[in-house]
Amino acid sequence: MSTLIGRDHQSRLIAKLLRRAKFSVNENELTRFRSMSYENVVAELLRAPQGPTTPPTTLGEKDNDSINEMMNWWMLEMAAGGIHEKMTWFWHGLLTTHRNDAYGFEFIRKQLSLLRSQALGNYRTLLHEFVKDGSLLAYLDGDGSRASNPNENLGRELMELFTLGVGHYTEDDVKSAARALAGWRVDKDNVEVYFDRERAFVAPLLFRGVQGTWDTEKLVDALLDDVQTAANISRQLWFYLGGGWLTDGDAKRLGEWWMNRNYDITPLVERALLDTKESYDYMRPKYGLEYFFHYCAVTGSDVLEGRHRANALGQLPYQPPNVAGWPTDDRWLNASQMLIRGNMAWNFEHELVSNHESITEDKALDMCSLFAISPETSTVLQNASATDLDPAVKGRTLLSLALASPEFQLL
Amino acid sequence: MSPQEYQNYLNTYGVAPAPLHAPPASQNQQSPKGKARRRFIQGLLATGAIGFGGAALYKANPTSQGFSSFGSPNSSLATGSDPVGVLRSDANPNRVLVIVELVGGNDGLSMVVPYTSGTYYDMRSNTAIDQGEVLALTDTLGLHPNLSQLHSRGVTVVAGVGSRFNNLSHFTSEKYWQLGDLTGDKSYKSGFLARCIDPLDQGSPVTGLATAGYTPYFNAAKAPSIALANAGALGYLVRNEDQLQKTAFQNGLADFGSLDLESHLALVGDSYDKLLDLGELTRQDQETDAITQGMIDNGGSLGRQLAFASDLIESGSGVRVVHAKLGGFDTHNGQRGRHDNLMGQLDAAVGGFMNRMDAAGKGNEVLVAVYSEFGRRIAENDSSGTDHGQASNTLIVGPIKPQIIGDINVADIDDNGNLKTSVPFDSLQRSCAEWLGIEGSSIFGDSATELLF
Numbered sequence: 001m002s003t004l005i006g007r008d009h010q011s012r013l014i015a016k017l018l019r020r021a022k023f024s025v026n027e028n029e030l031t032r033f034r035s036m037s038y039e040n041v042v043a044e045l046l047r048a049p050q051g052p053t054t055p056p057t058t059l060g061e062k063d064n065d066s067i068n069e070m071m072n073w074w075m076l077e078m079a080a081g082g083i084h085e086k087m088t089w090f091w092h093g094l095l096t097t098h099r100n101d102a103y104g105f106e107f108i109r110k111q112l113s114l115l116r117s118q119a120l121g122n123y124r125t126l127l128h129e130f131v132k133d134g135s136l137l138a139y140l141d142g143d144g145s146r147a148s149n150p151n152e153n154l155g156r157e158l159m160e161l162f163t164l165g166v167g168h169y170t171e172d173d174v175k176s177a178a179r180a181l182a183g184w185r186v187d188k189d190n191v192e193v194y195f196d197r198e199r200a201f202v203a204p205l206l207f208r209g210v211q212g213t214w215d216t217e218k219l220v221d222a223l224l225d226d227v228q229t230a231a232n233i234s235r236q237l238w239f240y241l242g243g244g245w246l247t248d249g250d251a252k253r254l255g256e257w258w259m260n261r262n263y264d265i266t267p268l269v270e271r272a273l274l275d276t277k278e279s280y281d282y283m284r285p286k287y288g289l290e291y292f293f294h295y296c297a298v299t300g301s302d303v304l305e306g307r308h309r310a311n312a313l314g315q316l317p318y319q320p321p322n323v324a325g326w327p328t329d330d331r332w333l334n335a336s337q338m339l340i341r342g343n344m345a346w347n348f349e350h351e352l353v354s355n356h357e358s359i360t361e362d363k364a365l366d367m368c369s370l371f372a373i374s375p376e377t378s379t380v381l382q383n384a385s386a387t388d389l390d391p392a393v394k395g396r397t398l399l400s401l402a403l404a405s406p407e408f409q410l411l
Numbered sequence: 412m413s414p415q416e417y418q419n420y421l422n423t424y425g426v427a428p429a430p431l432h433a434p435p436a437s438q439n440q441q442s443p444k445g446k447a448r449r450r451f452i453q454g455l456l457a458t459g460a461i462g463f464g465g466a467a468l469y470k471a472n473p474t475s476q477g478f479s480s481f482g483s484p485n486s487s488l489a490t491g492s493d494p495v496g497v498l499r500s501d502a503n504p505n506r507v508l509v510i511v512e513l514v515g516g517n518d519g520l521s522m523v524v525p526y527t528s529g530t531y532y533d534m535r536s537n538t539a540i541d542q543g544e545v546l547a548l549t550d551t552l553g554l555h556p557n558l559s560q561l562h563s564r565g566v567t568v569v570a571g572v573g574s575r576f577n578n579l580s581h582f583t584s585e586k587y588w589q590l591g592d593l594t595g596d597k598s599y600k601s602g603f604l605a606r607c608i609d610p611l612d613q614g615s616p617v618t619g620l621a622t623a624g625y626t627p628y629f630n631a632a633k634a635p636s637i638a639l640a641n642a643g644a645l646g647y648l649v650r651n652e653d654q655l656q657k658t659a660f661q662n663g664l665a666d667f668g669s670l671d672l673e674s675h676l677a678l679v680g681d682s683y684d685k686l687l688d689l690g691e692l693t694r695q696d697q698e699t700d701a702i703t704q705g706m707i708d709n710g711g712s713l714g715r716q717l718a719f720a721s722d723l724i725e726s727g728s729g730v731r732v733v734h735a736k737l738g739g740f741d742t743h744n745g746q747r748g749r750h751d752n753l754m755g756q757l758d759a760a761v762g763g764f765m766n767r768m769d770a771a772g773k774g775n776e777v778l779v780a781v782y783s784e785f786g787r788r789i790a791e792n793d794s795s796g797t798d799h800g801q802a803s804n805t806l807i808v809g810p811i812k813p814q815i816i817g818d819i820n821v822a823d824i825d826d827n828g829n830l831k832t833s834v835p836f837d838s839l840q841r842s843c844a845e846w847l848g849i850e851g852s853s854i855f856g857d858s859a860t861e862l863l864f
Contacts, residue, residue: 100582152596282675321628322586324600330678335617335689336637338682339644346647346660374676380663393656401663406679 004281004372007362012371013038016281019411020242021045021083021273023293025369042273046120046266050084051077053116055109066105071317072304074112079293079303087119087269089289090240092317093325094233095130095162099318102135106191108318111135123233123263124224127162131220134186134193140323143186147201150178157323163223165232169208176207180214224263231255234268239328241269242411243276244283281372282410285332288315290411295344295403298367300351312340333409345403350396359395361385364402377405493600494853496610502848504613507724509733509779510604510843511713511761512588512623513753515741516581517783519803520821520830521750523568526553530789530822537795538746549815552804557754560762565813566806569863571833572817573786573802581741581799584784589628593837593858602628603840606854607847608636608732615729616688622716623736636732637689639719648690661687692726702766710760711753713737717764725771731847740783744794757781761808778809780843782836788828789821801829805839811846811864838863 006012014034018025022045033041058069078085092115102108111133118126130136131154137143142154155177159169183200186193205214208222223229235251238244246254261267286294292310296303310316314337320326353359353367361381365373384397402408521538525531526545545553546562552570554562576587576595587595591603599606605628608619619636621629626638639645648664651657665687668680699707703721706714716735723730737756742749761779768777786803804819817834825831837859841851845862852860 098582101580285675322600330675333675333678333682334636335682335685336639338679339637339639339648339686342664342683342686343644343647346657374669376666376668376670376676376680380666383666384659384663387655387659389655389659394659397656397659397663400660404660404664404667404683406667406669406676409679410675 004374005378007365007371007373010034012281013277014041015369015371016242017041017045017273017277019286019294019369020276021086022081023078023085023089023290024080024297025294026297027367027369030369038277039274042270045083045273046270048082048084050116050119051081054113057109063104067099067108067318070105070109070112071099072307074317075303075307075310078289079296083269084116084119086241087265088116089317090237091115091119091126093240093320093328094236095126095136096320096323096325097133097135097139097318098320101139102318103138103186103188107134107138107186110191118265120266120269121264123265124221127224128217128220130162131158131181131216132184132193134191137184137186137193142181142184144199145178145182145184146199147179147182150175150182150201152178154178155181158220159223161324163229163232164226165228168226168228168232172206173208176205176214177219179205180207180219181216184216227252227255227259229255230259230263234258236328237265237268238272239284241272241276242283243272243279282407284328284411285330286409286411287326287328287332288313288337291341291409294369294408295348298352298399298403299348301349309340309344313337338409341409342404345400348400348403350399356392356395356399359399361398364395364398367399368402368405368408370402370405370407373405373407377407380405493606496606496844497850497853498610499848499850503776504848505773505776506847507731507733507773507777508607508843508847509717509720509735509764509777511757511779511781512585512734512736513740513757513781513783514581514585514736514738515783516584516785516787516799517740517803517805518742518746518750518787518797519572519783519805520786520789520819521746522555522558522754522806523548523570523804524553524555525551525819525821527551528821534790534821536791538750538791538797548813552815555751555754557751558758560758561806561808564762564765564808566808567811567813567864568815569805569807569834569839570815570817570819571802571830572782572805572836572839573830573832573834574836575832579785579799579801581784586628588782588784588836589626591837591840591855591858593835597858602626603837603844603854604629604732604734605636607844607849610849610853611731611847613729616685616692617723617728617730619732619734620720620723620730621734622720623712623734626734626736629734645686645690645693648686649693650691661690689723689728692728693722702763702770706760706763706767708759709755710763711737711756713756713760714763717760718767721764721767721771724768724773724777742787742796743792743798744796746796765808775810778807778811778843778846780839781806781808782839786830789824789830790828801825801827802832803830807864816863834863835859 011030011034015025015030017038018030018033055070055073058066058073060066060069078089097111099108114129114133140154140157141151145151152174156174158177159173160166179201183195183197184193185196204211207214207219231251231254234254235246238246238254258268289310292313295301296306315326364381380401381398384401387394389397520531521540524540524545526542527550532539540555544556546556546559547553548568552568574584574587575593578584578595589602590599592599604619612618617637619629621638629636629638647657648661650661664683667683669676671677703718706718710717713735720733720735737753739749739753765774768774782805783803786800787797788800792798819830819833821830823831837855838861841855841859842863844854845851
């Protein structure tokens with residue numbers, strides 16, 4: 001693994017923490033927090049108030065315009081907010097829905113309110129509500145599924161994505177789950193979800209070795225009572241917060257620990273942030289939106305005016321590429337992505353610092369909250385510093401390079 | 412590239428073109444330039460030319476209190492991915508597959524017209540293509556009159572191509588097409604083109620090119636694939652020695668990376684290397700030749716996309732798979748004029764593209780397959796348009812025998828009034844993959860074993 005050069009130990013720890021717990025990190029915030037202990041910063045981040053959980057009723061001319069307005073509202077909340085926003089995005093990636101297949105504004109608003117209200121709430125509560133969510137039932141074909149010939153999509157994804165993970169259930173489990181979940185209907189006119197008993201399965205059913213009368217409640221509870229679910233979800237959350245990919249054994253231990261806390265999300269987030277205090281600085285790529293918001297925070301670019309850039313980066317809310325949400329792995333570090341990010345780094349409009357002459361090598365790194373850099377990046381900045389460019393142009397170039405640096409692409 | 416072309420390139424650009432057939436490389440391959448500069452930096456480190464002062468050094472995976480490790484930054488396990496496709500040893504490394512997607516649901520019956528069918532003319536009083544206008548291919552099928560370039564070149568028709576799922580949503584159908592999921596219930600994580608791109612990776616700057624911007628199921632592969640609409644997007648990567656600031660920035664990009672080839676830092680550095688290679692290969696200042704001008708003037712957005720794809724293919728960038736799009740096919744009303752216009756654009760764009768490939772000596776190595784997410788209903792609606800349908804006709808242009816594959820019977824329709832599928836679309840996709848030299852079973856499993864060509 002790469003060896004990094006540390007510039008200032010306390011700044012490095014706090015910057016890493018802020019990057020992981022928030023979308024926007026800037027110099028002023030870092031200055032404020034760096035005088036506190038790491039543990040106190042974690043506590044303060046968890047205590048920070050959340051923005052409104054329910055999006056405002058925005059009125060566009062068409063339903064699609066209303067959804068656009070709501071997404072803009074959410075993006076501004078993300079840019080300004082803290083750990084609640086970061087966790088809402090995690091749940092949206094895990095429990096995802098595409099706006100084109102979600103029955104429109106009112107249903108998406110309901111779902112987003114649910115994700116926001118449970119961002120640091122309880123996963124059992126969240127999942128029980130989520131499988132009965134109108135947008136989700138639309139997206140995964142749960143709406144109208146009949147036990148006599150059920151649609152298997154929702155049952156499969158419930159086990160593959162929301163609970164156990166692939167490889168931990170059988171095709172027979174999928175068939176049984178599909179039957180047990182059948183009966184949900186969405187009333188689009190009244191924006192309600194109801195249960196149609198005529199479509200439901202009433203006879204005893206064998207699910208994961210247990211013969212009984214299964215319904216949605218029992219099914220979700222049974223899946224949550226399996227430590228594999230706790231291990232699978234907590235491992236992904238750990239990774240999302242920059243803790244790296246745990247081994248199977250560690251994931252199981254973490255899952256057991258989480259189950260003992262009844263799937264409460266706050267203690268798990270707190271532990272992930274505290275335990276990884278001394279971990280390596282760059283455990284995973286910054287995802288498209290993470291780069292976007294951090295870039296806006298550093299350069300002062302307007303979040304909504306730059307929305308097309310988030311689109312080009314491949315990450316706009318409620319537009320996931322597939323039912324599994326966005327990639328979480330190294331696929332973000334490809335030429336296509338770096339073409340866009342490099343272009344943003346080259347073309348930034350800087351409103352936060354008026355005199356570019358003041359941007360030195362160190363200043364550029366400070367602005368980008370980079371306190372652990374590779375020898376190669378150090379060399380790149382030294383070389384740029386040594387050119388005989390006009391000082392203002394040089395300062396601008398140094399900031400471009402810091403924004404384009406491999407370190408700034410990583411969480 | 413012939414020796415003469417190689418020399419011309421060298422004279423024009425002052426640098427050697429990227430090798431057309433780079434040797435197969437391992438998964439974490441570096442571009443030659445990347446390797447060279449890494450050796451250079453390693454040299455500096457060894458001689459102590461890079462000083463660290465008294466700074467602290469941080470490594471990944473230090474000891475931890477809670478767990479046996481913090482976990483690894485390698486997240487390849489974090490997301491499911493498809494198995495990497497297998498390339499046959501006799502695969503021709505020069506072949507290029509171009510997929511042209513007609514977005515919105517093309518009326519295949521107006522593109523490949525059943526011009527002797529009474530049923531067709533009975534049901535299409537406002538949108539039918541007159542018998543006398545059709546460019547005949549066989550006794551029963553002919554091309555839209557605006558497809559004259561393609562008609563004289565010779566095309567392969569796939570008649571009755573369609574899906575086996577019952578969903579006429581644009582998005583759902585497009586998704587399943589891109590995934591290569593005929594029945595809409597498979598567990599593919601990436602698009603079928605992305606699954607093709609991986610085994611074709613030869614370490615070139617770019618293997619897969621999506622010319623219509625971000626294309627979700629295209630970009631999921633490990634191999635270098637890129638969504639790029641035109642050379643302008645590469646602007647900051649194109650060398651210009653007069654622009655000192657740009658040069659300083661580019662020099663920085665070229666030197667980013669890491670000595671540790673497994674690290675995330677190296678992946679970013681390699682991406683920049685590939686982009687800079689592309690920047691050097693891109694000819695922004697070149698005069699537009701007559702063929703290209705025709706593509707741009709008459710081929711609409713598709714013409715510009717395929718002109719750019721031609722540039723990259725001819726420059727030796729290593730492009731093997733191209734995904735281009737032409738929109739506007741959702742002709743629920745006033746179909747005739749709109750569709751006629753689009754057919755003219757398709758003809759100018761694809762015809763011009765093949766002419767450029769011929770001129771570059773690559774006409775026998777490039778296959779263009781046209782598809783749309785679904786066809787349109789045979790019966791017209793009351794707005795002189797057609798609604799979403801099922802199976803349709805489509806075209807393949809390139810070095811395969813002109814023929815009619817499958818069949819279409821406009822009198823034999825399903826319960827929803829739609830044409831029935833005679834050729835499953837994944838057979839067409841698997842045939843294209845096989846044409847590239849990829850073992851079809853490695854990316855399609857047991858599906859679509861019947862090859863069309």
